[in-house]
Each structure stands twice: as structure tokens, then as C-alpha cells.
Amino acid sequence: MMKAVMQEHFSGCAVACVAFILKTSYRKALKSFEKGTEKAKFKGFYCNEIIQALKKNSYQYSFKYVKRRKNHEYPIGTIIFLQKDSKYPAGHFVANTSMGWMDPWINFPNLSARAGFRKRIKGIPVYAILPE
Numbered sequence: 001m002m003k004a005v006m007q008e009h010f011s012g013c014a015v016a017c018v019a020f021i022l023k024t025s026y027r028k029a030l031k032s033f034e035k036g037t038e039k040a041k042f043k044g045f046y047c048n049e050i051i052q053a054l055k056k057n058s059y060q061y062s063f064k065y066v067k068r069r070k071n072h073e074y075p076i077g078t079i080i081f082l083q084k085d086s087k088y089p090a091g092h093f094v095a096n097t098s099m100g101w102m103d104p105w106i107n108f109p110n111l112s113a114r115a116g117f118r119k120r121i122k123g124i125p126v127y128a129i130l131p132e
Contacts, residue, residue, distance in 0.1 A: 004115035007104040011044035016104030017095040082123030
């Protein structure tokens with residue numbers, strides 16, 4: 001059973017999701033992103049940057065706008081971007097797994113971040129990054 005990957009930077013949820021999919025550590029996944037550490041600290045990542053990081057590791061993905069469908073079935077390995085709201089002021093990425101949704105900061109806004117799994121997405125999906 002894979003362990004959830006905790007984000008190690010304030011805006012590192014995308015990195016943690018990629019690490020989970022690649023079955024590697026947060027630190028190793030960070031190296032797959034252009035200016036990874038710098039962006040993971042404050043800025044975060046766009047869908048195209050996540051696709052490029054996965055591609056560097058021979059994973060083929062694409063993304064699409066999902067019209068805020070909440071209870072849509074997504075394939076395992078999908079990364080979802082959740083809309084900015086009061087819970088996630090900068091938005092948030094989560095990954096669909098066989099154990100539910102891997103949330104790299106399940107106890108946000110607690111500053112000692114923990115990762116874990118949820119049965120349902122907490123938030124409104126905006127983009128889906130899908131395995132091809």
C-alpha cells in the first residue's frame with residue numbers, strides 16, 4: 001500500500017501528487033519540475049508544468065477543464081485542481097488513487113502538514129490532469 005505524500009512547501013501540492021503517481025519521494029519529484037523549489041515555496045504550478053514533470057518520467061498525461069463536476073468518476077492516477085475558495089485560498093491539487101483521494105495537506109491550514117486519503121474531494125474540481 002502506497003503512503004500518502006506530504007507537501008514540503010507551502011505551494012507544493014502538485015509536487016506531492018506527482019511524487020505519489022511516480023511512486024517516489026517529494027524531493028525526487030521536485031527535480032522533475034522547472035524551478036521546482038522556487039515555485040513550490042510560494043507560486044505553485046500550472047497543469048502544463050505538471051504534465052511536463054510527468055512526461056520527464058515517461059508518463060503521458062493531458063488536462064481538461066471539468067466544469068466543476070463534483071461527483072464525476074475520474075480514473076486512478078488523475079490529478080484534480082480544486083478551485084480557490086476559503087478552504088484553499090490558492091487552490092489545491094489532489095490525486096485519485098485506489099485508496100481514495102490522496103491529499104498532500106489533509107489538515108490545512110494547520111502548519112504542521114500531514115498527508116492522507118479522503119473518500120470524497122473537499123472542494124470544487126476545476127481541472128483534471130488525466131493519464132492517457
